[in-house]
Amino acid sequence: MSSSSQTADKLSRPVNITITEVAAEAEVSISAVSRAFNPNGSCSAKTRAKVFAAAEKLGYKPNRLARGLKSSSSLIGILMTDFENPAYLSILSDLTATIQEHNCHSLLINVGPQKSVTEAVELIMEYHVDGLIVTSSSLPDELVSACQRRNTPVVIFGHHSRNAPATIVSCDNVAGGRMAADALLDAGYTRPAFVGATTSAPITTDRQRGFITRLIERGCTEWTTTEGNQHSYDSGYEATCKLFTSHAKPDSVFYLDDIMACGGMDAIRYEFGLKVPEDIGIIGVDDIRLAASRAYDLTTIRQPFTDMVNTAVTALFEHIQDASMAPQNIILPCTLITRGSTRASIAGAQTA
Amino acid sequence: MSSSSQTADKLSRPVNITITEVAAEAEVSISAVSRAFNPNGSCSAKTRAKVFAAAEKLGYKPNRLARGLKSSSSLIGILMTDFENPAYLSILSDLTATIQEHNCHSLLINVGPQKSVTEAVELIMEYHVDGLIVTSSSLPDELVSACQRRNTPVVIFGHHSRNAPATIVSCDNVAGGRMAADALLDAGYTRPAFVGATTSAPITTDRQRGFITRLIERGCTEWTTTEGNQHSYDSGYEATCKLFTSHAKPDSVFYLDDIMACGGMDAIRYEFGLKVPEDIGIIGVDDIRLAASRAYDLTTIRQPFTDMVNTAVTALFEHIQDASMAPQNIILPCTLITRGSTRASIAGAQTA
DNA sequence: CTGAAAGCGCTTACAG
DNA sequence: CTGAAAGCGCTTACAG
Numbered sequence: 001m002s003s004s005s006q007t008a009d010k011l012s013r014p015v016n017i018t019i020t021e022v023a024a025e026a027e028v029s030i031s032a033v034s035r036a037f038n039p040n041g042s043c044s045a046k047t048r049a050k051v052f053a054a055a056e057k058l059g060y061k062p063n064r065l066a067r068g069l070k071s072s073s074s075l076i077g078i079l080m081t082d083f084e085n086p087a088y089l090s091i092l093s094d095l096t097a098t099i100q101e102h103n104c105h106s107l108l109i110n111v112g113p114q115k116s117v118t119e120a121v122e123l124i125m126e127y128h129v130d131g132l133i134v135t136s137s138s139l140p141d142e143l144v145s146a147c148q149r150r151n152t153p154v155v156i157f158g159h160h161s162r163n164a165p166a167t168i169v170s171c172d173n174v175a176g177g178r179m180a181a182d183a184l185l186d187a188g189y190t191r192p193a194f195v196g197a198t199t200s201a202p203i204t205t206d207r208q209r210g211f212i213t214r215l216i217e218r219g220c221t222e223w224t225t226t227e228g229n230q231h232s233y234d235s236g237y238e239a240t241c242k243l244f245t246s247h248a249k250p251d252s253v254f255y256l257d258d259i260m261a262c263g264g265m266d267a268i269r270y271e272f273g274l275k276v277p278e279d280i281g282i283i284g285v286d287d288i289r290l291a292a293s294r295a296y297d298l299t300t301i302r303q304p305f306t307d308m309v310n311t312a313v314t315a316l317f318e319h320i321q322d323a324s325m326a327p328q329n330i331i332l333p334c335t336l337i338t339r340g341s342t343r344a345s346i347a348g349a350q351t352a
Numbered sequence: 353m354s355s356s357s358q359t360a361d362k363l364s365r366p367v368n369i370t371i372t373e374v375a376a377e378a379e380v381s382i383s384a385v386s387r388a389f390n391p392n393g394s395c396s397a398k399t400r401a402k403v404f405a406a407a408e409k410l411g412y413k414p415n416r417l418a419r420g421l422k423s424s425s426s427l428i429g430i431l432m433t434d435f436e437n438p439a440y441l442s443i444l445s446d447l448t449a450t451i452q453e454h455n456c457h458s459l460l461i462n463v464g465p466q467k468s469v470t471e472a473v474e475l476i477m478e479y480h481v482d483g484l485i486v487t488s489s490s491l492p493d494e495l496v497s498a499c500q501r502r503n504t505p506v507v508i509f510g511h512h513s514r515n516a517p518a519t520i521v522s523c524d525n526v527a528g529g530r531m532a533a534d535a536l537l538d539a540g541y542t543r544p545a546f547v548g549a550t551t552s553a554p555i556t557t558d559r560q561r562g563f564i565t566r567l568i569e570r571g572c573t574e575w576t577t578t579e580g581n582q583h584s585y586d587s588g589y590e591a592t593c594k595l596f597t598s599h600a601k602p603d604s605v606f607y608l609d610d611i612m613a614c615g616g617m618d619a620i621r622y623e624f625g626l627k628v629p630e631d632i633g634i635i636g637v638d639d640i641r642l643a644a645s646r647a648y649d650l651t652t653i654r655q656p657f658t659d660m661v662n663t664a665v666t667a668l669f670e671h672i673q674d675a676s677m678a679p680q681n682i683i684l685p686c687t688l689i690t691r692g693s694t695r696a697s698i699a700g701a702q703t704a
Numbered sequence: 705c706t707g708a709a710a711g712c713g714c715t716t717a718c719a720g
Numbered sequence: 721c722t723g724a725a726a727g728c729g730c731t732t733a734c735a736g
Contacts, residue, residue: 016480016502016729018728018729018730019729019730020729028706028707029706029707029708030707030729030730030731031706031707031708031709031731031732032705032706032707033730034729034730034731034732035705035706035731035732037730041731041732042705042706043705044705044706047705047706061474061477061478062478062729062730063421063478063480063728063729063730064478064479064480064730065417065420065421065425065479065480065728065729065730066421066712066728066729066730066731067729067730067731068417068712068730069415069417069418069421069711069712069713069714069728069729069730069731070711070712070730070731071712071730071731071732073417075459075479078460083441083442083444083445086438086441088441089435089438089440089441089444090435092435092441092444092460093435093462093464096460096461096462097462097464100461100462100467105460105475105476105479106459106460106461106462107427107457107458107460108430108444108448108457108458108459108460109448109452109458110445110448110449110452110458112445112449122413123457124457125413126413126414126415126416127416127417127427127457128368128415128416128417150368232641233641233642233645237646262645262647263645265647266645266646266647267646269646269647270646270647289584290585290642293585293614293615293618294589294618294619294621294622294623295614295617295618295621295622295647295648296647368713370712370713370714371713371714372713380722380723381723381724382713382714382715382723383715383716383722383723383724383725384721384722384723385714386713386714386715386716387715387716387721387722389714390715393715393716394721394722395721395722396721396722399721399722414713414714415712415713415714417713418712418713418715418728419713419714419715420714420728421712421713421714421715421727421728421729421730422714422715422716422727422728423714423715423716423728
């Protein structure tokens with residue numbers, strides 16, 4: 001292949017240029033080209049320079065599919081269920097950005113209601129991903145084991161799972177529930193309610209447990225609980241309408257997450273004409289952007305999403321490097337962010 | 353390989369079972385197995401049954417990486433820039449779900465500020481994606497051509513691009529701007545402002561052009577324009593603060609999108625103590641979930657996102673099937689959704 | 705450090 | 721319809 005024909009080729013032909021052409025251009029073997037492009041391949045500086053020059057000239061890019069056949073695919077699977085909660089947009093942004101920093105890319109699987117997690121995992125395994133991050137839905141333990149058997153590390157993001165044989169990164173939901181209870185009682189509210197969601201059981205139960213346990217510890221007896229259908233504005237709104245037309249008349253509500261709290265606050269204000277925080281105190285969880293808006297100005301239990309994402313991705317790549325590493329259960333602390341949806345504390349409570 | 357050892361294998365061994373093992377189990381050639389799994393491979397019903405039985409028994413899943421080496425990767429690249437605007441979470445949900453219906457999967461690339469679109473496209477090409485969907489950022493024409501040369505169809509989502517050699521699916525932003533102008537004037541506002549964003553030029557200019565052109569057509573002269581930095585609540589808030597402390601005193605604002613409009617509305621209400629819609633009328637674009645909330649109750653120009661996604665994905669797969677298909681410029685209509693952030697129309701205006 | 709060779713798991717003309 | 725064989729683009733022991 002002459003140099004002039006290559007130049008013409010580079011401009012016009014649609015075919016991909018491969019390692020073979022680079023080898024010819026650099027006058028080395030294809031093994032040498034492969035090693036030059038691999039950090040751990042032994043290769044003299046001179047050869048590497050020749051190879052890079054040739055690759056640059058030809059516009060060569062390695063085919064990751066071919067590489068993945070013998071080596072790693074550089075693909076990380078992300079399983080997502082919840083596309084209602086806006087928190088997941090920034091989580092996704094952080095996840096993909098961090099994965100890209102590791103020179104890998106994200107295969108995003110939408111585990112919608114019509115698709116089971118099992119199906120999703122099987123599908124993702126067909127791409128031989130290097131690792132898997134599961135958000136917003138807990139993965140059955142058998143599936144985690146199945147991944148492990150295939151040497152595919154799994155990190156579960158944001159969800160507890162008692163005894164899953166996988167690394168889990170979440171925040172301390174029980175403590176978060178306790179904080180919410182303290183914040184409400186400290187502000188003088190006496191009849192708190194908890195609004196959870198039927199989906200994603202572990203999160204709901206942990207936050208609820210922390211909340212109720214703490215209420216009881218502090219001698220509060222007039223509490224109620226109810227549930228919305230999903231993590232959405234509408235669910236929060238509807239659940240709140242039910243709650244405030246029931247016999248229980250709470251004076252404050254702890255919502256499972258911020259987006260439900262926003263829906264709930266709107267119901268309280270516009271459906272029942274009550275004032276926040278004077279008549280009703282409200283606390284959410286997450287600290288999504290909207291929580292800091294003037295309209296909602298929501299007191300909330302902040303989840304350290306950025307830290308959680310970094311921790312999760314770091315742990316995943318550690319597992320990818322060292323398959324023998326034991327699964328860890330990493331729980332990050334959450335923080336109370338006090339805003340205008342709760343009355344000023346009358347006790348000596350913590351403020352952010 | 354005896355049947356009993358296979359059973360033991362299935363439970364314990366970590367290695368993937370491949371086409372070779374299925375062929376042995378089914379007592380056919382590996383070509384036959386391959387054809388059985390390919391819709392267009394000629395294969396007798398009997399052989400297919402044997403193959404499927406063997407595959408089922410062994411838990412065989414084709415390796416998509418290997419398949420992609422000679423055939424298609426079943427991977428669709430999604431390029432995303434904007435993780436601020438919540439509209440993109442549901443767009444992403446629809447995109448991934450629709451792509452999965454086509455038995456393909458989504459490689460999501462985060463084109464953050466530190467990463468150029470060019471880099472992102474080069475990276476994505478290393479995975480030999482079957483097609484590419486570009487959202488929330490316009491792709492330089494040279495890049496589109498580069499993809500075309502590699503036989504990788506590109507669909508641009510949500511953005512005009514005068515003469516890109518790619519299929520474009522967007523909505524009629526100029527008409528949207530005109531609708532907003534009509535809605536404001538019909539409601540009796542006389543000093544409208546437009547708040548755009550410095551990013552994503554084509555969208556901003558089209559909506560602004562439609563808006564201003566229509567204002568002028570109807571004899572309105574007292575209009576102003578300004579810009580936020582990005583598509584976010586904070587940008588809308590800040591731009592509005594500047595706007596309302598400048599010499600121009602608008603009585604209504606058309607925002608580039610809903611999330612900016614929400615920020616703007618909060619600034620108007622809480623920073624300047626003005627009433628919406630009595631003192632100031634507000635219109636956004638998108639119709640995100642938040643627009644329908646009681647707190648914002650935002651009049652908006654709805655983009656038909658679900659239709660746009662379906663159209664974009666359908667068009668992409670048509671191009672993948674038939675490489676010779678000419679690029680199309682598909683523009684879907686948008687609709688005015690009248691809510692409480694504008695006064696009731698005093699003219700005979702359209703209402704949703 | 706370097707090259708020839710085998711192999712990753714699949715597809716696809718090519719004969720039969 | 722079916723099988724043997726070559727090939728997709730890369731990696732990785734194995735000799736040298």
